[in-house]
Amino acid sequence: MSMELRDIGPPDYKKFMHPVLLKNYGKWKSHEHVKPGVIKHISETGDVVYTVRAGIPKFISTESVRFLCDLADKYCDGYLRFTTRHNVEFIVTKEENVDKLIKELEDAGYPVGGTGHSLKAIIHCVGYLHCNLAATDSPSIAKALYEALYDYFKRTDLPERIKIAVSGCLNMCGATNASDISIIGVHTKPPRVIDEVVHAQCSPMELVKLCPTYAIKPKRIKKNGKVITSVEIDPEKCMYCGNCYAACPGLPIHDPENDGVSIWVGGKASMTKQGIMESRLLVPFIPNHPPKWEKVVDIVKRIIDIYLKYAKPDERLGEMIERIGWEKFFELIDVPFTYQHIDDFIFAYKEYRKGISFRFTKHVK
Numbered sequence: 279m280s281m282e283l284r285d286i287g288p289p290d291y292k293k294f295m296h297p298v299l300l301k302n303y304g305k306w307k308s309h310e311h312v313k314p315g316v317i318k319h320i321s322e323t324g325d326v327v328y329t330v331r332a333g334i335p336k337f338i339s340t341e342s343v344r345f346l347c348d349l350a351d352k353y354c355d356g357y358l359r360f361t362t363r364h365n366v367e368f369i370v371t372k373e374e375n376v377d378k379l380i381k382e383l384e385d386a387g388y389p390v391g392g393t394g395h396s397l398k399a400i401i402h403c404v405g406y407l408h409c410n411l412a413a414t415d416s417p418s419i420a421k422a423l424y425e426a427l428y429d430y431f432k433r434t435d436l437p438e439r440i441k442i443a444v445s446g447c448l449n450m451c452g453a454t455n456a457s458d459i460s461i462i463g464v465h466t467k468p469p470r471v472i473d474e475v476v477h478a479q480c481s482p483m484e485l486v487k488l489c490p491t492y493a494i495k496p497k498r499i500k501k502n503g504k505v506i507t508s509v510e511i512d513p514e515k516c517m518y519c520g521n522c523y524a525a526c527p528g529l530p531i532h533d534p535e536n537d538g539v540s541i542w543v544g545g546k547a548s549m550t551k552q553g554i555m556e557s558r559l560l561v562p563f564i565p566n567h568p569p570k571w572e573k574v575v576d577i578v579k580r581i582i583d584i585y586l587k588y589a590k591p592d593e594r595l596g597e598m599i600e601r602i603g604w605e606k607f608f609e610l611i612d613v614p615f616t617y618q619h620i621d622d623f624i625f626a627y628k629e630y631r632k633g634i635s636f637r638f639t640k641h642v643k
Contacts, residue, residue, distance in 0.1 A: 294357075295357075296327070296354070296355065296357040296369040296371075297355075298325055298327055298369075298371055299327065299369065301323070301325070302321040302322075302323055302325050302327075305321050305322045305323060306319055306320070306321050306322075307320050307321060307322045308320050311393060311394045311434065312328070312376075313434075314390065314391040314392075314393060314394070314396065314432045314433065314434050315330060315331045315332065315380070315389075315390035315391040315392060315393055315432075316328060316329070316330055316331075316376060316380075316390070316393070317329045317331075317393055325371075326371075326373070327369060327370070327371055328369075328370040328371075328373065328376050329367050329368065329369060329370070330367065330368045330370055330376060330379055330380060330383075330390060331361070331365050331366070331367045331390065331391070331392050331393055332365060332366050332367075332368075332383045332388040332389065332390045332391075333365055333388060333389045333390075333391065333392060333399050333431060334346070334364065334365065334366050334388060336364050336401070336402060336417065336420070337407075337417065345386065346358065346366055349368065349379060349382060349383070350368060352379075353368065353370055353372075353375040353378065353379045354368045354369050354370055354371075354375075354379075355369075355371070357369045361399075363392075363398055363399040363401050363441075364399055364401055365392055365399050366388075389428070389431055389432060390432075391431040391432035391433075392431050393434065394434035394439075395434050395435065395436040395437065395438055395439055396430060396431060396432070396433050396434050396436060396439060396440070397427055397430035397431045397433075397436070397439075397440045397442070398431075398439055398440065398441045398442075399431070400420045400423055400424055400427075400442045400443070400444065401420075401442075401443045401444070401452045401453070402416040402417055402419065402420040402443065402444035402445070402446075402452055403416045403444070403445050403446050403447075403451035403452050404416070404417075404446075404451075405417050405418075405446045406446070409446060409447075410520075410523060410524065411446065411447045411449060411520035411523065411524060411531070412446030412447055412463055413446060413447050413463030413464055413465045413531075413532075413537040413538070413539075413566075414446050414461075414463035414464075414537060414538065414539050414566050415446070415566070415568055416444040416445060416446045416452075416461075416463070418568050418569055418571070419444045419461055419539070419571050419574060420444050422569070422570055422571040422574070422575055423442060423444075423571075423574070423575060423578060426575045426578075426579060427442075427578070427579070427582070430582070436586065437585065437586065437589035437590065437591055437592065437593050437598075438589070438591075438592055438593055438594050438595075439458075439594070440458050440459070440582065440585070440595065441457045441458045441459075441546070442457060442458065442459045442460070442461075442578070443457040443459075443460050443461075444460070444461045444462075445460070445461070445462045445463060446463040447462070447463045447464075447465070447519075447520055448462065448463075448464070448465075448517070448518065448519050448520075449519065449520070450462060453547070454542065454545075454557065455542075455545055455556055455557050456545040456546055456547040456554070456555075456556070456557065457545050457546070457557065458543065458544070458545065458546065458594060458595040458596065459541070459542075459543055459578055459581055459582075459595070460541070460542040460543070460545060460557045461539050461540070461541055461542075461574060461578075462539065462540050462541075462542060463537065463538075463539055464518070464537065464538055464539060464540045464562075464563055465518035465520065465531050465532075465533065465536075465537055466518065466533070466536045466537065466538070466563070467513075467518070467531075467533050467536050468493070468511045468513045468516040468518065468531075469511060469516075469520070469522055469523050469529040469530060469531040470529070470530055470531075471508060471509060471510065471511060471528065471529060472528040472529070472530070473499060473501060473506060473508040473528070474501065474506070474528075475526075475527055475528030476507075476508040476509055476526060476528035476529065477506040477507055477508055477528075478528075479526065479527060479528060480525070480526035480527075480528055480529075482496040482497075482507050482508065482509045483496065484525065485509050485522050485525065485526055485529070486509070488521050488522055488525055489521065489522060490517065490519065490521065491515045491516065491517050492515060493511050493512045493513075493514075493515035493516040493517075494509050494510070494511055494512075494522060495509065495510060495512070496508075496509055497509060497510050508528075509522075509529075511529075518531065534566075537566055538563050538564050538565040538566050539563075539564050539566065539574060540559065540561055540562055540563055540564070541559075541560045541561040541564070541574070541577055541578070542557035542558060542559055542560060543557060543558065543560045543581060543595060543596070543599065544556075544557055544558050544595055544596030544599050544600075545557030545558075545596060546594050546595075546596055548594070551592075551593075551594075551597055552596075552597055552600065555594075555596040555597075555600075557596075558604075559618065559619055560577075560581075560611070560613055561577060561613060562616060562618035562619070563618075564577075577611070577613075580611055580612070581595070581611060584607070584610050584611060585598060588602060588610070
């Protein structure tokens with residue numbers, strides 16, 4: 279049986295491409311940034327295509343999808359695409375349709391922008407809505423940041439792009455390890471053990487194998503005159519990842535009093551200039567404080583203000599920090615250096631600090 283007839287894997291993407299894109303596949307000569315949210319692509323054949331990018335909610339109704347599809351039918355021959363950062367892009371072949379499309383999008387509340395040197399769409403995980411591991415409400419944090427940083431999405435005069443991601447826990451759905459600014463939910467207490475539920479619904483030995491730090495071990499206890507099997511968790515080894523809770527409802531990790539967020543900076547997936555960079559810790563912990571998340575928004579705004587002031591053209595946030603030094607950046611951002619910033623991961627000795635010595639550099643310009 280040929281692969282084309284088997285129901286395995288994604289369909290061939292070329293089946294869904296705009297005919298002009300398919301005709302000029304591999305023949306694009308250049309592109310031009312026309313204005314925020316609009317890119318003009320020029321082919322060797324002389325064909326010209328415009329892509330119009332608009333920001334959309336990460337949770338979207340069928341009514342909204344129908345509206346976007348109606349616009350695609352009206353202006354784009356029925357073709358559109360969704361980007362990895364949850365924007366929608368319209369493929370426009372007629373220049374006169376570009377401004378008409380933008381007006382309808384803006385009138386409906388969909389901002390057009392996010393191209394060039396701008397704030398890209400903020401991505402986030404599903405948070406509490408669909409995940410049992412979340413330590414914070416990712417969607418509401420993203421919304422608060424959007425409200426504070428909206429103008430940057432429609433600008434193109436930043437030193438380079440700024441990518442922000444929000445993840446509800448350490449599993450980091452949403453590429454928070456490779457974003458300029460990342461907000462990551464943090465559990466600070468090990469899961470609670472409900473022995474009766476563990477005994478009735480879970481396999482202690484499977485839980486032992488699931489734990490990445492070997493913090494779980496089986497135990498036998500006496501409850502109501504019966505010997506039952508359960509587990510115990512070593513708080514010194516637990517990294518609060520929640521893997522055990524995902525497999526066993528008897529190990530809930532949520533803690534409204536002690537869960538919160540951390541802020542990381544300097545990541546990027548691009549191979550340009552210094553290559554791929556991993557995010558590093560800036561703020562170890564901020565207690566959850568919905569709905570406006572004032573403390574998180576304030577720190578993110580301070581980070582962006584410093585970036586705009588000190589970054590050179592075409593320099594990402596992490597590259598700027600490496601140039602001026604992390605000591606100088608901590609001084610500028612006015613965040614204290616604490617023991618949580620010391621990386622004790624055994625394989626990090628080449629890149630990360632392991633000591634408490636932190637030499638400040640006020641002389642750095």
